[in-house]
Amino acid sequence: MARTLRRVAAALLLSATSLAGVLTAPAAAQTAATTAVIRGDTPAPVYDRRMFTQFAEHLGTGIYGGLWVGPDSPIPNTRGFRNDVVGALRDLGVPTIRWPGGCFADEYHWREGIGPQSERPTKINTHWGGVTEPNTVGTHEFMDLTDQIGAEAYVAGNVGNGTVQEMAEWVEYMTAPAGSLAELRARNGRKDPWKVPFFGVGNELWGCGGNMRPEYAADLTRRYATFIKAPAGTRIMKVAAGANVDDYRWTETLIREARGQIDALSLHYYTIPGGWPPRASATQFDEAGWAETLAGAVRMDDLITRHVAMMDRHDPEKRIWLAVDEWGTWYAGDPGTNPGFLRQQNTMRDALVAAIHLNIFAKHTERVKMSAIAQMVNVLQAMILTDDRRMVLTPTYHVFAMYKPYMDATVLPVELKSPFYNKDQWTMPAVSASAVRDKAGVVHVGLANLDPNRAQTVSATLRGVTARGVSGRILTAPTMNALNNFDAPNTVAPARFTGARVNGGTLSVTLPPKSVVMLDLR
Ligand code: AHR
Numbered sequence: 001m002a003r004t005l006r007r008v009a010a011a012l013l014l015s016a017t018s019l020a021g022v023l024t025a026p027a028a029a030q031t032a033a034t035t036a037v038i039r040g041d042t043p044a045p046v047y048d049r050r051m052f053t054q055f056a057e058h059l060g061t062g063i064y065g066g067l068w069v070g071p072d073s074p075i076p077n078t079r080g081f082r083n084d085v086v087g088a089l090r091d092l093g094v095p096t097i098r099w100p101g102g103c104f105a106d107e108y109h110w111r112e113g114i115g116p117q118s119e120r121p122t123k124i125n126t127h128w129g130g131v132t133e134p135n136t137v138g139t140h141e142f143m144d145l146t147d148q149i150g151a152e153a154y155v156a157g158n159v160g161n162g163t164v165q166e167m168a169e170w171v172e173y174m175t176a177p178a179g180s181l182a183e184l185r186a187r188n189g190r191k192d193p194w195k196v197p198f199f200g201v202g203n204e205l206w207g208c209g210g211n212m213r214p215e216y217a218a219d220l221t222r223r224y225a226t227f228i229k230a231p232a233g234t235r236i237m238k239v240a241a242g243a244n245v246d247d248y249r250w251t252e253t254l255i256r257e258a259r260g261q262i263d264a265l266s267l268h269y270y271t272i273p274g275g276w277p278p279r280a281s282a283t284q285f286d287e288a289g290w291a292e293t294l295a296g297a298v299r300m301d302d303l304i305t306r307h308v309a310m311m312d313r314h315d316p317e318k319r320i321w322l323a324v325d326e327w328g329t330w331y332a333g334d335p336g337t338n339p340g341f342l343r344q345q346n347t348m349r350d351a352l353v354a355a356i357h358l359n360i361f362a363k364h365t366e367r368v369k370m371s372a373i374a375q376m377v378n379v380l381q382a383m384i385l386t387d388d389r390r391m392v393l394t395p396t397y398h399v400f401a402m403y404k405p406y407m408d409a410t411v412l413p414v415e416l417k418s419p420f421y422n423k424d425q426w427t428m429p430a431v432s433a434s435a436v437r438d439k440a441g442v443v444h445v446g447l448a449n450l451d452p453n454r455a456q457t458v459s460a461t462l463r464g465v466t467a468r469g470v471s472g473r474i475l476t477a478p479t480m481n482a483l484n485n486f487d488a489p490n491t492v493a494p495a496r497f498t499g500a501r502v503n504g505g506t507l508s509v510t511l512p513p514k515s516v517v518m519l520d521l522r
Helices: 002-018 083-092 103-107 139-149 164-175 180-187 214-226 248-258 287-314 348-362 395-402
Strands: 034-039 044-047 053-055 096-099 152-156 198-201 237-244 264-271 321-329 368-374 384-387 390-393 409-411 414-417 420-423 426-429 431-437 443-449 456-463 470-476 495-497 500-503 506-511 515-521
Touching: 034 431, 044 348, 053 321, 083 139, 083 384, 083 390, 083 395, 096 139, 096 198, 096 368, 139 152, 139 164, 164 180, 164 214, 198 214, 214 237, 214 248, 237 248, 237 321, 248 264, 248 287, 264 287, 264 368, 287 321, 287 348, 287 420, 287 426, 321 348, 348 368, 348 395, 348 431, 348 443, 348 470, 348 515, 395 470, 395 515, 414 431, 431 456, 443 456, 443 506, 470 500, 495 515, 500 515, 506 515
Parallel strands: 034 456, 053 096, 053 368, 096 152, 152 198, 198 237, 237 264, 264 321, 321 368
Antiparallel strands: 034 414, 044 409, 384 390, 409 431, 420 426, 431 443, 443 515, 456 506, 470 495, 470 515, 500 506
C-alpha cells in the first residue's frame, strides 16, 4: 500500500513538474484536446546525433549470434559480422556504439581480445549467465563493426578490476601513431590509429563496477581520467560513470570533485514495471502494465531535470555533457531463455517508451548531448532480434527510424498543454511531443499518444515556422502488446499518416490511440 501511494505521489509530481505547470487538471482533462505552441522563434540547442547512440555489450546474444557469426558462417557476413543486421543498423544511421559493456566492461581486459583469435583466452562471463566468453570479438573486430555500420566508437574502460596502466595502454594501443603499442596494433592488422571520440571511465562504479562510494569513485575517476591521453590533434571525450536513477548525491559528488578531468557524466535509468528485480512480462500485460511502464518512461524528464540541477551548481557553463547512456525497458526474460541473457520481446508499448524518451531528451539538449538505449541487438529494449539466420526489426527500431531526422537538427521548444491519461494509480500527460528544424529547413514534429483507448486531437500554433504542407508517418497497432516476430515480422510497421493539416499557422493533428507520429512540415 505504501508503495502504491508513493507511486501515485510520484506520478502526480512528475506530471506537474515535467511541463512546468501548464497542464490542465486531471479531472477536467479527460475530454480536453491538446494544445501546443511550437517555438520556431526561440530555437534551443541542437539535438546531437549522439542521442541515438547504441549499446552493444558482451551479454547473451547481443554480440555472438546477434552481430557476430564468424567469417565461416553460412549466414551472409562481412569479416564475421552478419550483413542483415549491419545493413539495418546502417539504415538507422547509428552514430556511435558503446562497447564492450556495461558490467562486462568492468572485468574486461583488452589484451585478451587482440592477436590471433584462436590464441585468445576463454573466460567466464560472470555477469551474464556464467557462459564462456571466447574473446573472438575484441578491439579490432569492434572497430571493424563501427566502420561497417558507419558509427564512431565509444569504448568503455575497466575501472572495476583493471589498472590505470592497463586502461592507459588500451587508449595508446588504439590511438597512438607510433611506438611499441602502435607497432603491435600494426602487427595485428591495423597500421593507422583509430579514432576513439568517446572513452568511458568505468561503468556503474556504484554497483557492478566496484560498489564504490561516490567520494572514492570521484577520486578514482580523477586518477584514471588523467591517464587517458589523446594523441596531438585528436580529442577523446572522457565519460565518467554517473548515477543510478535518482542518486543525486552521486552526480553532485562526481561533478564537484572530478569536473576538471571529465567531459561527460553518465546517467543510467531503466523503466522496470513491477520494480527490481525485473519480473514483468514483455508481452503479457494489461492496461495497468501499459500505464505503469509509460509512467516510468515519463519519469526520465524529472530525473534529468534534477541531475542537471546538480551539475549546474558546479558547471554553470554547461561544459560537461550529461550522457544518458543506458535507458529503456527491462522486463523478465522471455520464457525459455537464459535469464542471464536479458532477452525480451518488444511491443507497441516499447515503441511508446522510446518516443517518450526521445521527446524528453529534446527538452534537455543544453546538457544532454548523448543517450544510449540498452541495447542494440537481442538484449533488453533492442532494435533488432535474431534467431539463427532470421532477423526482425522491433517496434523500437521503427521509432528510431522515424526520429532519424532529429540527428543534429535544431530543437524547437514545444509548449504543451495536454490532458492526462489515467489508469489506476498511474497518471501522466496523454500526449508527448517535441520538434526540430533540420539543416534543410524542414520542421519535424514527433508526437506520441500514450492513451491506449482514446484518440487525441492536437492543435499547435506555429510560431516562427512557415509551413505550406505536412506529411507524416505513423506507428500504431490494434493491441497494446502487438509485436513483430520471425513469423510475422511486419505486424508493427510505420505507415503513411494522413491525420494532420496545416492551416494559417496552425497544425492540427488527430493522434490515434497508442500511436507514435512523425510529421514533416515544409
Ligand atoms: O544493460 C544491462 C546492464 O545494466 C549493464 O551491463 C549495466 O551497466 C546495467 O546495470
